[in-house]
Amino acid sequence: MKAFTTLNGLVCPLDRANVDTDAIIPKQFLKSIKRSGFGPNLFDEWRYLDHGEPGMDNSTRPVNPDFVLNFPRYQGAQVLLARENFGCGSSREHAPWALEDQGLRVVIAPSFADIFFSNCYKNGLLPIVQPAEVVDQLFKECVASEGYRLTVDLAAQTVTTPSGQSFAFDITPHRKHCMLNGLDEIGLTLAHADKIRAFEDARKQSLPWFYV
Amino acid sequence: MTAQTLYDKLWQSHVVHEEADGTVLLYIDRHLIHEVTSPQAFEGLKLAGRQPWRVGSIVATADHNTPTDNWDKGIQDPISRQQVETLDANIREVGARAYFPFKDQGQGVIHVMGPEQGATLPGMTVVCGDSHTSTHGALGCLAHGIGTSEVEHVLATQTLVAKKSKSMLISVEGQLGAGVSAKDVALAIIGKIGTAGGTGYAIEFAGSAIRGLTVEGRMTLCNMAIEAGARAGMVAVDQATIDYVQGRPLAPTGAMWDQAVAYWKTLHSDEGAQFDAVVELKAEDILPQVTWGTSPEMVVTVADRVPDPAQEADPVKKSGIERALSYMGLTANTPVNEIPVDVVFIGSCTNSRIEDLRAAASVIRGRQKAANVKRVLVVPGSGLVKAQAEAEGLDRLFVEAGFEWREPGCSMCLAMNADRLEPGERCASTSNRNFEGRQGQGGRTHLVSPAMAAAAALAGHFVDVRSF
Numbered sequence: 001m002k003a004f005t006t007l008n009g010l011v012c013p014l015d016r017a018n019v020d021t022d023a024i025i026p027k028q029f030l031k032s033i034k035r036s037g038f039g040p041n042l043f044d045e046w047r048y049l050d051h052g053e054p055g056m057d058n059s060t061r062p063v064n065p066d067f068v069l070n071f072p073r074y075q076g077a078q079v080l081l082a083r084e085n086f087g088c089g090s091s092r093e094h095a096p097w098a099l100e101d102q103g104l105r106v107v108i109a110p111s112f113a114d115i116f117f118s119n120c121y122k123n124g125l126l127p128i129v130q131p132a133e134v135v136d137q138l139f140k141e142c143v144a145s146e147g148y149r150l151t152v153d154l155a156a157q158t159v160t161t162p163s164g165q166s167f168a169f170d171i172t173p174h175r176k177h178c179m180l181n182g183l184d185e186i187g188l189t190l191a192h193a194d195k196i197r198a199f200e201d202a203r204k205q206s207l208p209w210f211y212v
Numbered sequence: 213m214t215a216q217t218l219y220d221k222l223w224q225s226h227v228v229h230e231e232a233d234g235t236v237l238l239y240i241d242r243h244l245i246h247e248v249t250s251p252q253a254f255e256g257l258k259l260a261g262r263q264p265w266r267v268g269s270i271v272a273t274a275d276h277n278t279p280t281d282n283w284d285k286g287i288q289d290p291i292s293r294q295q296v297e298t299l300d301a302n303i304r305e306v307g308a309r310a311y312f313p314f315k316d317q318g319q320g321v322i323h324v325m326g327p328e329q330g331a332t333l334p335g336m337t338v339v340c341g342d343s344h345t346s347t348h349g350a351l352g353c354l355a356h357g358i359g360t361s362e363v364e365h366v367l368a369t370q371t372l373v374a375k376k377s378k379s380m381l382i383s384v385e386g387q388l389g390a391g392v393s394a395k396d397v398a399l400a401i402i403g404k405i406g407t408a409g410g411t412g413y414a415i416e417f418a419g420s421a422i423r424g425l426t427v428e429g430r431m432t433l434c435n436m437a438i439e440a441g442a443r444a445g446m447v448a449v450d451q452a453t454i455d456y457v458q459g460r461p462l463a464p465t466g467a468m469w470d471q472a473v474a475y476w477k478t479l480h481s482d483e484g485a486q487f488d489a490v491v492e493l494k495a496e497d498i499l500p501q502v503t504w505g506t507s508p509e510m511v512v513t514v515a516d517r518v519p520d521p522a523q524e525a526d527p528v529k530k531s532g533i534e535r536a537l538s539y540m541g542l543t544a545n546t547p548v549n550e551i552p553v554d555v556v557f558i559g560s561c562t563n564s565r566i567e568d569l570r571a572a573a574s575v576i577r578g579r580q581k582a583a584n585v586k587r588v589l590v591v592p593g594s595g596l597v598k599a600q601a602e603a604e605g606l607d608r609l610f611v612e613a614g615f616e617w618r619e620p621g622c623s624m625c626l627a628m629n630a631d632r633l634e635p636g637e638r639c640a641s642t643s644n645r646n647f648e649g650r651q652g653q654g655g656r657t658h659l660v661s662p663a664m665a666a667a668a669a670l671a672g673h674f675v676d677v678r679s680f
């Protein structure tokens with residue numbers, strides 16, 4: 001996993017509530033057995049005017065000029081601003097894979113769906129929860145000024161606007177540690193292998209029917 | 213000892229290790245696997261040179277990509293076939309407690325197959341790379357969906373890095389009216405608390421109306437906990453749960469059975485246990501539900517009208533309604549029972565168990581599919597459900613009414629196989645998600661119960677099944 005420390009990135013505002021994982025990456029792209037290459041199909045049904053299928057040359061497809069991610073001013077965005085309940089729906093990790101593959105590193109929203117939220121951390125994508133009023137303010141500032149960028153400092157747990165206004169955000173110490181250092185969580189867990197084995201052995205003794 | 217909730221009990225009995233910030237390693241009893249969310253996990257495991265921790269915890273099937281007709285021709289779509297074959301190869305290499313590959317009689321939608329085989333038992337932690345894993349909570353287990361990185365983590369360590377959720381009690385007291393099913397209860401709850409209402413919570417469903425549901429009905433309800441934003445939904449163990457589990461292929465027997473039952477009987481919230489949130493509904497108030505929009509919370513009763521954005525003050529909600537109406541091709545204030553349907557889908561992990569099929573079949577009573585309805589797919593949840601339905605003659609009732617009787621799988625629930633809506637087609641569906649494009653690009657989904665879906669197929673439009 002890529003480490004995340006600080007970022008000063010261009011912001012793209014996606015002004016919709018309840019953006020679901022089917023919208024983030026439509027199911028026909030879930031047939032891939034790979035982890036990468038989903039970026040060009042991020043928001044496929046909104047982003048292109050035709051129907052996308054795996055294996056198409058996306059560079060020749062007609063793009064939807066009205067979809068915000070296609071606006072010239074938001075090209076190269078690394079921060080996505082979203083509304084409430086972002087990432088609702090399925091557990092597909094293809095959603096964070098697609099966002100990350102597109103070059104996004106941060107999503108800021110008033111709330112996220114639980115599974116999507118934890119999937120993000122596993123992929124170096126930082127989901128940041130802010131109160132709805134703050135998100136609203138960021139939307140307004142972003143739309144009003146071209147080239148609007150935010151600075152995200154994970155160690156300090158802050159998001160800072162171009163005018164220097166700073167907002168704190170929450171993250172568990174465990175997740176922060178993993179993200180800052182780009183750590184493989186499985187390796188960390190296996191450091192507790194003896195404990196897991198002891199737990200399992202005790203369980204086999206007391207509740208053997210779980211193991212039939 | 214302080215009174216504990218069911219969730220407390222399930223959680224605490226699986227904590228292997230706890231960090232200072234409350235992050236725990238949670239032991240996983242049952243790991244369900246399907247073809248879509250597992251290939252990258254198996255690949256990651258192999259690349260890192262790791263072995264699966266406990267192969268006996270794995271139970272797998274192929275469901276999302278498999279076709280529901282012409283099984284003799286195999287899987288036509290080469291990319292789908294590759295994904296299913298990748299699962300075959302991974303299970304062959306790694307092993308599993310049980311595997312139900314394409315065309316096996318035990319094959320089915322993973323959340324139908326798990327309980328049916330006794331692969332999910334009360335008291336277990338159950339995970340799967342699939343958000344509707346919440347279904348299994350109906351048996352009094354802690355069950356929830358995980359992402360592919362977590363699938364790999366569970367394969368390698370038999371644990372999950374997790375933080376405890378808050379607890380929510382949703383209590384439904386009273387008796388459901390005739391023609392009102394678990395699906396209507398689920399939709400009514402989501403209509404009340406919203407699709408983010410359960411975010412951050414584990415939900416326990418309780419109350420006399422829930423106890424009155426069959427275990428299959430409880431599965432329908434827990435299945436949709438995720439649509440209310442909650443990762444996990446659960447129902448306490450009672451005699452119905454124990455009766456349901458007894459005799460299942462992977463369930464314990466003999467002395468172990470008695471030991472298990474004694475333990476399972478402790479799996480309920482204690483008297484006086486505290487929840488972080490409590491929501492109460494009256495069973496009598498719940499009527500047959502129909503979603504009108506592109507989120508499960510966009511739901512009304514069959515007696516209502518499609519909402520009018522002009523009546524909504526909140527600008528974000530208002531534009532959400534406008535966008536949904538335009539996607540759905542609906543006009544504000546249209547009575548729900550005047551909305552015609554083109555396609556009907558009876559199936560999915562929400563509503564493809566035997567009692568769902570019985571409910572749908574019971575509405576037919578010799579009638580025929582309406583002329584304006586182009587097709588009606590009935591897709592059983594598993595090979596065993598299919599065999600049972602055929603033994604009861606339900607397949608003939610469906611076929612005589614002009615419905616199509618298919619092979620088991622996820623089918624038009626998410627349209628990863630050939631079963632999908634054409635752009636603009638309107639579907640009465642017993643599945644769980646009405647997101648844009650869910651059943652095919654440009655397709656329009658209305659979520660309903662099996663009886664309501666069958667009634668819409670016969671009437672050609674939504675109709676109150678209680679007076680049909």
Ligand code: SF4
Pocket residue numbers: 275276321322323342344560561562621622625626643644
């Ligand atoms: S039936 Fe639908 S919701 Fe259920 S597992 Fe299959 S695709 Fe997912």
